Amino acid sequence: MPNILQDDFSKLEYEGWTRVTDLYDKSWANLTRQFIEPLLNTVKIMPGMQALDIACGPGYVSQAIYSMKATPIGVDFSSSMIALAKKLYPHIEFVEGDAQALDFPDASFDVAVMNFGMLHLSKPERAMAEARRVLKKNGRFGFTVWAGPEKSPAASVMFSSIMKYADQDVNMPEAPPSYYFSDEKLTTELLAKNGFDNISFTDHLVEWVVPSAEYLFETEMNAGVRTAAFLKRQTDETLSKIRTAVIEGMKKFYDGNSYRLKFCGCVVGGTRK
Numbered sequence: 001m002p003n004i005l006q007d008d009f010s011k012l013e014y015e016g017w018t019r020v021t022d023l024y025d026k027s028w029a030n031l032t033r034q035f036i037e038p039l040l041n042t043v044k045i046m047p048g049m050q051a052l053d054i055a056c057g058p059g060y061v062s063q064a065i066y067s068m069k070a071t072p073i074g075v076d077f078s079s080s081m082i083a084l085a086k087k088l089y090p091h092i093e094f095v096e097g098d099a100q101a102l103d104f105p106d107a108s109f110d111v112a113v114m115n116f117g118m119l120h121l122s123k124p125e126r127a128m129a130e131a132r133r134v135l136k137k138n139g140r141f142g143f144t145v146w147a148g149p150e151k152s153p154a155a156s157v158m159f160s161s162i163m164k165y166a167d168q169d170v171n172m173p174e175a176p177p178s179y180y181f182s183d184e185k186l187t188t189e190l191l192a193k194n195g196f197d198n199i200s201f202t203d204h205l206v207e208w209v210v211p212s213a214e215y216l217f218e219t220e221m222n223a224g225v226r227t228a229a230f231l232k233r234q235t236d237e238t239l240s241k242i243r244t245a246v247i248e249g250m251k252k253f254y255d256g257n258s259y260r261l262k263f264c265g266c267v268v269g270g271t272r273k
């Protein structure tokens with residue numbers, strides 16, 4: 001684990017991502033990969049560009065950049081994620097490192113992207129400043145985060161079940177709110193404060209087709225990190241109530257064959273001044 005990550009939330013995230021690395025590809029990746037195209041459109045990736053894929057996980061975004069004839073480097077703090085990325089895409093460079101203390105010189109990339117990484121950081125504003133530092137002038141930074149439950153029907157089922165039944169006072173490490181960057185005004189202000197202009201912020205609704213009503217809850221429990229940690233701190237009785245409520249809430253997504261869960265994400269971009 002990189003030295004800088006000594007706060008409890010980073011430790012939780014590090015242990016979590018290391019534990020679920022092998023499950024990620026079969027679960028969340030089918031959802032998060034749907035944001036790669038809008039994310040790369042936001043940063044206007046072009047052949048020949050040098051691109052940094054921050055919190056790269058198994059490297060899907062890097063591979064998409066590579067297939068567009070640009071040159072990606074993927075960075076992630078989890079050694080198991082980096083090992084998987086190197087195995088899946090041996091022609092791409094992947095390195096271990098912290099998004100909040102990037103080990104790259106100033107002004108070395110044309111583009112920096114982070115697909116669903118910001119919401120896992122204890123100091124996301126530091127990551128924003130780091131992205132700016134490693135970008136060349138007029139280089140573009142893009143990232144995705146989940147939209148709040150009010151815009152995201154499937155996330156809303158999970159959120160409302162947790163709000164209704166969970167003990168909110170269980171001991172979780174201090175961290176920024178899960179939906180911090182889904183607030184357009186706040187995100188725009190933070191990007192401007194950190195030296196970006198031409199800021200764009202768009203919502204993107206996708207469908208995650210899953211086989212059962214239990215799938216979302218089980219995936220949160222087994223392949224999730226922050227929500228899993230919160231759920232695992234609940235009593236068995238509470239957990240059972242949340243599980244039942246989520247399964248019940250999934251019924252509205254059933255199409256007679258599978259469950260079409262609708263999730264909304266925010267695709268954010270800014271140009272380094």
Ligand SMILES: C[S@@+](CC[C@H](N)C(=O)[O-])C[C@H]1O[C@@H](n2cnc3c(N)ncnc32)[C@H](O)[C@@H]1O
Nearest residue numbers: 017055056057076077078081098099115116120
């Ligand atoms: C939801 S996954 C997204 C992976 C990938 N970007 C994708 O689109 O599939 C979040 C990733 O963030 C990484 N991560 C979390 N905190 C990090 C940090 N401080 N520095 C670098 N990577 C981090 C995790 O290891 C994990 O691979």
